Amino acid sequence: MANGEGDQYDSSRIASSTIAGSATSAVSDETMTRISRHYFTNDNDRSSGDGFSVDIIENIQEEYGMFVWPCAIALAEYVWQQRSRFSSKSVVELGAGTSLPGLVAAKVGANVTLTDDSKNPEVLGLTWGEWDPPLFSLSPDFLLGADVLYDNSDFDDLFATATFLMKNCPGCVFITAYHARSGHHLIEYLMSKWGCKCTRLLDAFSTVPPTKASNLHGSIQLAEIVLNDHIT
Structure with missing residues (x-):
């Protein structure tokens, strides 16, 4: 669990700064780990102090x-740009991995629960398509998922979990x-099968600053998905 004040983060995973720019990284040869730093500022202005x-x-x-x-970077940037929507809201990130979108949501004031499979001990274990006990404790206003639509064999399980949470939490929006x-x-087809609809579909590069977009590759879409009976 993380929140916008930062007091529930693992400090080894996140640090804050007021410097603007594009992502940078440093690699440790001994441990084969890399620390990448991702900046979120107004208009990507290095001198703004924002x-x-x-x-x-x-x-x-x-x-x-x-x-x-790249999908995590694009989704995290979208959360930053739409930050007024997330302040004081409950957010669940599905398939969090390194958790960049969820951590950005926490930094802008959301109450965030990071979920992934049980092999990742730093987040809440949640298996798509299975009725794990933690599933019933979640009440999100937003679901976030970066590159969760990767393996076709997982799609139905993902939508089963997402639609369950959306049905239990009226007004919930799944952003992927x-x-x-x-x-x-x-x-x-899957949205139709599971009683969902797409209310917004964007080319993710239209929301990413040029300094970040130049380091991303491929065609990335960003979609907002709700239940068919959701009132917009």
């Missing part, structure tokens, strides 16, 4: 979940960033 940075420890030897991938390789037609 905003903060988030440090993420990435493990180069671990599986793909321990890297900050994904590579176009996932196939929006398949995602549209």
